[in-house]
Amino acid sequence: GQQVMQIPQYQHxxxxxxxxxxxxxxxxxxxxQWYKQRPGGHPVFLIQLVKxxxxxxQKRLTFQFGEAKKNSSLHITAxxxxxxxxxxxxxxxxxxxxxxxxxxxxxxxx
Amino acid sequence: DVKVTQSSRxxxxxxxxxxxxxxVQDMDHENMxxxxxxxxxxxxxxxxxxxxxxxxxxxxxEGYSVSREKKERFSLILESASTNQTSMYLCASSSTDIQYxxxxxxxxxx
Numbered sequence: 001g002q003q004v005m006q007i008p009q010y011q012h013x014x015x016x017x018x019x020x021x022x023x024x025x026x027x028x029x030x031x032x033q034w035y036k037q038r039p040g041g042h043p044v045f046l047i048q049l050v051k052x053x054x055x056x057x058q059k060r061l062t063f064q065f066g067e068a069k070k071n072s073s074l075h076i077t078a079x080x081x082x083x084x085x086x087x088x089x090x091x092x093x094x095x096x097x098x099x100x101x102x103x104x105x106x107x108x109x110x
Numbered sequence: 111d112v113k114v115t116q117s118s119r120x121x122x123x124x125x126x127x128x129x130x131x132x133x134v135q136d137m138d139h140e141n142m143x144x145x146x147x148x149x150x151x152x153x154x155x156x157x158x159x160x161x162x163x164x165x166x167x168x169x170x171x172e173g174y175s176v177s178r179e180k181k182e183r184f185s186l187i188l189e190s191a192s193t194n195q196t197s198m199y200l201c202a203s204s205s206t207d208i209q210y211x212x213x214x215x216x217x218x219x220x
Contacts, residue, residue, distance in 0.1 A: 033208065040212075042211040042213050043153070043200070043210060045210070046142075048208065088152060088153065090209075092207055097168070098207075099169075101152055102150060103152050105151075
């Protein structure tokens with residue numbers, strides 16, 4: 001079945017440093033979504049990418065979808081303590097079901 | 111705002127007990143999902159439903175069943191709980207691609 005691999009599993013940064021998490025799918029995706037889960041919370045939708053090569057920005061967050069629609073990345077510029085949490089990518093191959101990556105746990109040291 | 115409500119935040123059960131986890135959404139969404147979340151494994155899909163009385167197996171359905179008698183309610187059933195079912199259980203609903211999650215139920219099976 002479809003697999004979505006996400007790296008790294010953990011990332012520790014100093015406040016102000018940049019952060020990137022990467023997501024790779026074993027199959028071509030219809031779209032990819034990103035979710036954030038704060039400590040003790042539940043996953044919350046951040047963004048969806050649909051087009052090949054698409055790049056979207058949300059303030060300090062930049063999301064990319066690969067040309068082959070099999071990989072994606074989330075980059076945070078100048079991290080803040082409010083960025084802490086687990087970031088999940090989730091691939092949708094085309095029939096409504098999401099396959100989540102393992103998540104990247106981000107810790108930001110002040 | 112979409113609201114997905116899970117009946118319990120914490121639950122402690124004994125091995126062999128029958129366990130019901132309830133999930134209710136208030137946005138008339140067609141699709142509902144049950145995931146379990148374990149450290150390092152991300153969110154794994156147990157079962158999902160696209161309509162009332164309809165269910166589909168996810169990636170890890172063994173040991174679980176579901177019920178969807180009404181559109182707003184999706185129940186996860188552990189017929190005979192085992193210790194390896196100790197986990198965080200997350201319910202989600204959607205009408206399009208984006209999924210909205212409940213707060214989760216942390217189940218401990220002793």
